[in-house]
Amino acid sequence: MSQATSQTLFQKIYASHVVGKLNPSTDLLYVDRHLIHEVTSPQAFSGLKLANRKVRRPDLTFATMDHNVSTQRRSLDAAGETSRKQLEALAANCAENRIPLLDLTHPDQGIVHVIGPEQGLTQPGMIIVCGDSHTSTHGAFGALAFGIGTSEVEHVLATQTLPQQQAKTLKVEINGELSAHVTPKDVILAVIGKLGTAGGNGYVAEFCGSAIRAMSMEGRMTLCNMSIEMGAKAGLIAPDQITFDYIKGKAHAPAAEHWDAAVQYWQSLYSDADAVFDKVVEIDAASITPQITWGTNPEQVIAVDQAVPAPDSFSDATKRDAAERALAYMGLQPGQKLTDCKVDVVFIGSCTNSRIEDLRAAASVVQGKKVAAGVRALVVPGSGVVKRQAEAEGLAGIFKDAGFEWREPGCSMCLGMNDDRVDAGQRCASTSNRNFEGRQGRGARTHLVSPAMAAAAAIAGKFVNIAAVNEKGDRA
Amino acid sequence: MSQIFAQGLVCPLDKNNVDTDQIIPKQFLTSVSRDGFAQAMFYDWRYLADGTPNPDFVVNKPEYQSASILLTRANFGCGSSREHAPWAIKQYGFNVIIAESFADIFFNNSVNNGMLLIQLSKTNIELLFNRCAQGPQQWQIDLQSQEILFGNNAAMGFNIDADIKQRLLSGLDFIGSSELLNPQIADYERSRKASQPWLG
Numbered sequence: 001m002s003q004a005t006s007q008t009l010f011q012k013i014y015a016s017h018v019v020g021k022l023n024p025s026t027d028l029l030y031v032d033r034h035l036i037h038e039v040t041s042p043q044a045f046s047g048l049k050l051a052n053r054k055v056r057r058p059d060l061t062f063a064t065m066d067h068n069v070s071t072q073r074r075s076l077d078a079a080g081e082t083s084r085k086q087l088e089a090l091a092a093n094c095a096e097n098r099i100p101l102l103d104l105t106h107p108d109q110g111i112v113h114v115i116g117p118e119q120g121l122t123q124p125g126m127i128i129v130c131g132d133s134h135t136s137t138h139g140a141f142g143a144l145a146f147g148i149g150t151s152e153v154e155h156v157l158a159t160q161t162l163p164q165q166q167a168k169t170l171k172v173e174i175n176g177e178l179s180a181h182v183t184p185k186d187v188i189l190a191v192i193g194k195l196g197t198a199g200g201n202g203y204v205a206e207f208c209g210s211a212i213r214a215m216s217m218e219g220r221m222t223l224c225n226m227s228i229e230m231g232a233k234a235g236l237i238a239p240d241q242i243t244f245d246y247i248k249g250k251a252h253a254p255a256a257e258h259w260d261a262a263v264q265y266w267q268s269l270y271s272d273a274d275a276v277f278d279k280v281v282e283i284d285a286a287s288i289t290p291q292i293t294w295g296t297n298p299e300q301v302i303a304v305d306q307a308v309p310a311p312d313s314f315s316d317a318t319k320r321d322a323a324e325r326a327l328a329y330m331g332l333q334p335g336q337k338l339t340d341c342k343v344d345v346v347f348i349g350s351c352t353n354s355r356i357e358d359l360r361a362a363a364s365v366v367q368g369k370k371v372a373a374g375v376r377a378l379v380v381p382g383s384g385v386v387k388r389q390a391e392a393e394g395l396a397g398i399f400k401d402a403g404f405e406w407r408e409p410g411c412s413m414c415l416g417m418n419d420d421r422v423d424a425g426q427r428c429a430s431t432s433n434r435n436f437e438g439r440q441g442r443g444a445r446t447h448l449v450s451p452a453m454a455a456a457a458a459i460a461g462k463f464v465n466i467a468a469v470n471e472k473g474d475r476a
Numbered sequence: 477m478s479q480i481f482a483q484g485l486v487c488p489l490d491k492n493n494v495d496t497d498q499i500i501p502k503q504f505l506t507s508v509s510r511d512g513f514a515q516a517m518f519y520d521w522r523y524l525a526d527g528t529p530n531p532d533f534v535v536n537k538p539e540y541q542s543a544s545i546l547l548t549r550a551n552f553g554c555g556s557s558r559e560h561a562p563w564a565i566k567q568y569g570f571n572v573i574i575a576e577s578f579a580d581i582f583f584n585n586s587v588n589n590g591m592l593l594i595q596l597s598k599t600n601i602e603l604l605f606n607r608c609a610q611g612p613q614q615w616q617i618d619l620q621s622q623e624i625l626f627g628n629n630a631a632m633g634f635n636i637d638a639d640i641k642q643r644l645l646s647g648l649d650f651i652g653s654s655e656l657l658n659p660q661i662a663d664y665e666r667s668r669k670a671s672q673p674w675l676g
């Protein structure tokens with residue numbers, strides 16, 4: 001068989017996981033890590049039971065409770081009766097199948113995409129799946145990680161494999177230096193704005209270039225987390241020393257006797273210099289400014305100091321129509337500046353931006369100030385580990401003194417499955433990843449921003465251009 | 477050879493980027509069962525705030541009752557991986573969705589539930605919406621010949637992945653067909669343990 005000698009990172013990982021062929025176009029791939037949570041797994045376990053199948057590799061499966069847990073109290077029944085039943089079903093399924101579970105009594109419990117990396121479960125070169133679309137987060141480590149549905153969860157539980165076809169490859173190369181106050185969240189929002197919500201459909205996106213190399217693991221995770229918002233199957237970043245240093249010493253990291261061999265293997269995980277991508281996008285890091293979404297999908301995004309666009313400014317009829325609907329839903333007028341818009345709710349959290357670096361960035365804006373009157377502001381750390389560290393560093397105190405609610409870990413207001421919701425017509429500055437209609441509550445108006453911008457909005461009571469605030473000497 | 481996969485009334489949902497939060501809002505995701513999602517489909521569009529049906533939403537219109545083919549536009553099913561979305565659509569009664577494009581995970585989830593998702597060019601989607609504008613449509617979907625049959629010998633062809641076509645035609649057991657490779661899976665696990673012992 002003739003085979004190109006140069007391969008992309010995606011192709012290398014894909015090829016090394018082929019167990020066999022199911023038919024000419026479909027391969028059966030081995031799954032190294034299967035993460036599960038309460039919402040998308042119960043029907044998979046009942047399906048297994050019905051067919052008399054067993055979990056093939058409970059040792060490669062890992063569970064957490066996150067989507068519908070209460071962030072007010074760490075108790076199974078705190079988010080209501082149906083949530084309690086679902087959480088109990090997860091606990092029972094894990095116990096019966098000997099699957100490790102970070103339940104609410106575990107000090108490290110948290111959002112599945114925060115705890116995977118934190119526990120060292122996420123490693124370069126792996127194939128990682130989870131019944132959750134933001135599984136793309138783990139691509140930050142050079143793992144091929146993607147979201148799956150419940151039928152596929154059942155398939156992985158039964159066989160530790162998944163039928164797949166080769167995806168197309170997209171290279172997003174970002175070179176240069178990011179300006180002050182421009183964060184990885186702004187970078188990914190700008191990329192989605194450029195490519196569109198369906199621009200990545202059918203592709204695995206690899207992010208590379210000097211701006212990516214300079215990012216911390218937290219930043220890289222934010223970037224890969226939202227690659228699903230442009231429709232990409234997965235986001236990928238080649239692992240480097242920053243990656244290895246992050247993993248070293250984590251609970252499930254390779255044991256000391258295997259560490260050197262693991263790193264040696266991980267160092268082979270990059271796209272060959274002459275590898276051919278199906279599509280290439282190049283972006284100058286210096287051109288990216290602080291971003292904010294104005295509409296009801298993440299592609300409807302502008303620089304925070306820009307005016308809300310008029311539907312007529314879109315040449316494409318579909319986009320014009322979408323803009324019109326979005327403006328009506330969001331209660332906005334063309335030409336309006338979002339920096340003139342009052343906010344009602346501020347949510348700092350979610351698997352996009354609830355890691356320690358995010359909380360540090362937000363706290364540095366909040367320090368010594370007060371949340372504006374009439375604004376409800378929440379900080380929901382991504383995991384118990386993040387929460388403890390934020391408390392130890394004094395960040396929790398800064399938030400609480402300013403009038404923020406300091407919560408227990410969970411998905412919370414990112415999707416409002418528990419009791420953390422945005423009311424109809426309320427405007428929310430959110431560090432999460434989806435501004436869909438009704439996502440944070442029926443009629444809720446979500447604006448996606450970075451943690452620092454969310455924090456600044458809480459203090460000012462309206463959206464703020466974070467770059468301008470800080471130039472004036474940090475006096476919001 | 478012809479094989480009619482589906483036939484019935486077409487419901488035109490003239491929207492782009494219909495996301496899974498729209499298809500089934502999160503308050504319905506706490507169920508531990510696979511059934512009972514039909515009422516939840518498009519909940520926020522289908523019902524007014526007081527819980528009564530929204531007469532303006534296309535699915536609620538009298539002429540589209542008992543529709544089984546959903547026609548929509550680009551990027552249908554974007555957003556979350558919740559399989560509750562195809563469950564809701566299927567349980568409501570649609571087993572075919574025709575669109576300009578679909579989000580990847582939604583597409584896989586739907587196929588895994590035996591639904592047929594047909595992807596057509598923007599121009600062809602426009603033609604289909606034009607047909608619907610002339611009055612309620614009854615179409616047949618011939619999966620073998622890969623055609624949408626409009627009646628009166630009019631038809632429009634579509635492409636479909638050969639593997640998916642085969643699976644839909646034969647109703648192959650998703651897990652069962654992979655289990656045929658159990659010996660290879662065991663081999664893979666042995667060599668994986670030898671070359672990458674840190675993976676377990």
Ligand code: SF4
Nearest residue numbers: 134350351411414415
């Ligand atoms: S934080 Fe939001 S996006 Fe992330 S896993 Fe939870 S619900 Fe999904």
